[in-house]
Amino acid sequence: MSSISPESIREHTQTVFRNVFNDDEIVLSDAMTADDVDGWDSLTHINLIIAVERQFGIKFATAEISGLKADDQNIGTFLKLIQKKLDAKR
Amino acid sequence: MDDLVSQFRAAANTNEQPKALRALVAGLKSIAKTDPAQAALTLRRLITADLDYSAADAFSRVHQLLKPSLPAPSKKLAILGSFTTHQLAALIELYLFATGINVAVYESDYGVLQQEILDPSSGLHAFKPDVVYLATNRRTLGRRPAGNESANDVNELVAQETAAWSSLWKAAHDQLGCQVVQNNFDPPPWRVMHNHEMRHPAGLARFISKLNHAMQDAAPSYVTIHDVDHLAASAGRWAWGDDRFFYHAKLPCAPEFLAGYAHSVASIIAAQAGASKKCLVLDLDNTLWGGVIGDDGIGGIRLGQGDAEGEAFQAFQHYCNDLARRGVILAVCSKNTEAVAREAFEKHPEMVLRIEDIAAFVANWDDKARNLRLIARTLEIGLDSLVFVDDNPVERALVRQLAPEVAVPELPEDPAGYIQAIDRHAYFQTVSVGAEDLQRTEMYRANAKRQQAEVSSGGVEDFLRSLDMRARIDPINSANLERVAQLVARSNQFNLTTRRHSAAALMKMAGSPDYLTLTVSLADRFGDNGLISVVIGRVEADELVIDTWLMSCRVLKRGVESFVRNVLCRMARQRGLTALRGEYIPTPKNALVIEHYANLGFAKISGEVGQQSWWQLPLSAAAEWPTFIQERTAHE
Numbered sequence: 001m002s003s004i005s006p007e008s009i010r011e012h013t014q015t016v017f018r019n020v021f022n023d024d025e026i027v028l029s030d031a032m033t034a035d036d037v038d039g040w041d042s043l044t045h046i047n048l049i050i051a052v053e054r055q056f057g058i059k060f061a062t063a064e065i066s067g068l069k070a071d072d073q074n075i076g077t078f079l080k081l082i083q084k085k086l087d088a089k090r
Numbered sequence: 091m092d093d094l095v096s097q098f099r100a101a102a103n104t105n106e107q108p109k110a111l112r113a114l115v116a117g118l119k120s121i122a123k124t125d126p127a128q129a130a131l132t133l134r135r136l137i138t139a140d141l142d143y144s145a146a147d148a149f150s151r152v153h154q155l156l157k158p159s160l161p162a163p164s165k166k167l168a169i170l171g172s173f174t175t176h177q178l179a180a181l182i183e184l185y186l187f188a189t190g191i192n193v194a195v196y197e198s199d200y201g202v203l204q205q206e207i208l209d210p211s212s213g214l215h216a217f218k219p220d221v222v223y224l225a226t227n228r229r230t231l232g233r234r235p236a237g238n239e240s241a242n243d244v245n246e247l248v249a250q251e252t253a254a255w256s257s258l259w260k261a262a263h264d265q266l267g268c269q270v271v272q273n274n275f276d277p278p279p280w281r282v283m284h285n286h287e288m289r290h291p292a293g294l295a296r297f298i299s300k301l302n303h304a305m306q307d308a309a310p311s312y313v314t315i316h317d318v319d320h321l322a323a324s325a326g327r328w329a330w331g332d333d334r335f336f337y338h339a340k341l342p343c344a345p346e347f348l349a350g351y352a353h354s355v356a357s358i359i360a361a362q363a364g365a366s367k368k369c370l371v372l373d374l375d376n377t378l379w380g381g382v383i384g385d386d387g388i389g390g391i392r393l394g395q396g397d398a399e400g401e402a403f404q405a406f407q408h409y410c411n412d413l414a415r416r417g418v419i420l421a422v423c424s425k426n427t428e429a430v431a432r433e434a435f436e437k438h439p440e441m442v443l444r445i446e447d448i449a450a451f452v453a454n455w456d457d458k459a460r461n462l463r464l465i466a467r468t469l470e471i472g473l474d475s476l477v478f479v480d481d482n483p484v485e486r487a488l489v490r491q492l493a494p495e496v497a498v499p500e501l502p503e504d505p506a507g508y509i510q511a512i513d514r515h516a517y518f519q520t521v522s523v524g525a526e527d528l529q530r531t532e533m534y535r536a537n538a539k540r541q542q543a544e545v546s547s548g549g550v551e552d553f554l555r556s557l558d559m560r561a562r563i564d565p566i567n568s569a570n571l572e573r574v575a576q577l578v579a580r581s582n583q584f585n586l587t588t589r590r591h592s593a594a595a596l597m598k599m600a601g602s603p604d605y606l607t608l609t610v611s612l613a614d615r616f617g618d619n620g621l622i623s624v625v626i627g628r629v630e631a632d633e634l635v636i637d638t639w640l641m642s643c644r645v646l647k648r649g650v651e652s653f654v655r656n657v658l659c660r661m662a663r664q665r666g667l668t669a670l671r672g673e674y675i676p677t678p679k680n681a682l683v684i685e686h687y688a689n690l691g692f693a694k695i696s697g698e699v700g701q702q703s704w705w706q707l708p709l710s711a712a713a714e715w716p717t718f719i720q721e722r723t724a725h726e
Binding site for chain 1 (some may be wrong): 111112116143144147334338339345346451
């Protein structure tokens, strides 16, 4: 599998966010957290995990699923996590 | 809106799916504001058992949005879970909505099902449910074998566990007057004893299997055990038991299986309410066999041993046959010549379904939505009791549009996938199978036969048109003399004058310039009826006097009389005549034709109706009458 650029990961993830939260205005920035996205509750959280897993063909660990909403986490760390998993797949 | 729906269907299992789903949901939300009834109707048709989690979740949100405008709930469902039931509850509600049942849902806190049922001051008691759903799973089990118990100890454990649930069911039923649905138990995907697990008395898989059987046996009629174990096995136990989501959110299975899970529960509650489908309507070509019977013939279609695809079609027929044997009505709706279609059932050695398994057999060239209505009327069931199976996506789309009440599952192109494509919907969900179910097809077949006459007269013109009748006109000649003489000698009912001319006399008239003779041979899509009508006219001055007019009763009410009238007018004109003159001579057997000439627009010129009477039709006033019979020339 060829490498996916960070820009491409961001773009695909942004599309997933827009689909899950049904909001075309969402633009991902590294500093964004769950609190910044309307409707990011425990239910949409699961939708998001599933959608991202399906989009990239990756699997998050149990701790990573819970950790996404932790205080020190944001979109920047989430995108890095996806990158790491994609790199591990190659 | 229709475009958005078809784009969504087309995008299934592609990368375009999320985008198409969003566009569709946006469309639904926008019409929900102006026309909630239309939005509800559109949404209802989108909700199928095979929705993936994101689609089911998105539709569930639209449903929640529409709820204030929906009719008041007709049923109260309480869900008592030993896991998080929130998503499951919303989806059960969604699937019940799809079957036309609006429910009010009560959800207890997680893990307090005994308290809710046993405490009269609980929220459950205040809610007064019609149905209590005990959403349990293996983690709910109080005790399980430790590994060193004897067979007797384990049996005792099974009995205790069953008794505990039984008393809870009884308490719910006695105190709340409700029905109970309870999950059985799905074993974990792992086996510490591997293959030996089912043999060792204390094997966990063996224990759960025994318990599931014991629960089924112990369940009284007001309890339905929901077979979650089967859902897990169908999904694949490791995929089903993706425990990340249990640890994270106490979900009972991987999220991707939640929609199917909810559908399964909803189908049971719908079945209790009598909302299951009743009749499986089958297309023929490329649905029950491979190929086109009308083109390929009986020897050319693919069915049964010797051809891989043929075996798949035969397996599908076995599935349909098994459905019929448990009480699902089978019907056929096919674009075919009926006689040709029936022949496959009667003569193909590899056919599993026989003609007597089909309660209503409709093979014609009309549109299928119309034929499905005919089938529903014939069987006296609702259009919404039908499931229509057709390999042709165009037919499916047409029926979805013109008869939206009918359930139309998507079919894969490969017949090996037909069974799954239908079975997954649990259209014919049932909470009991009794003796009457097993005789249902026979009963409906008898009904259908009684209805047939009525149905045809309901749409006589369509029926006649569909017969595709072709008539050939010949004079009496040596080739048909024998048959003509036989009819002249024997016809009683449809015979205006009952003159018994001999064969010799008939030949003489046929050869005489003073006579005009005609015979009619009629064929239709069922086959050739042969020579069925004879008319003999004698030229007198400028009139054609009708000496004999008879017809076989096999072709009554097909418009043959009008057709013959047209032909007689034409022939008389060609001879330069100005009128037809008809005679009626009553006999004890020909009351059928008392009104014959009146019906054909002749005016009575002498005698009384029912007595010997003379009738006249001036050719100047006789326009051609419409019929559904095409005239063929002799050599066709």
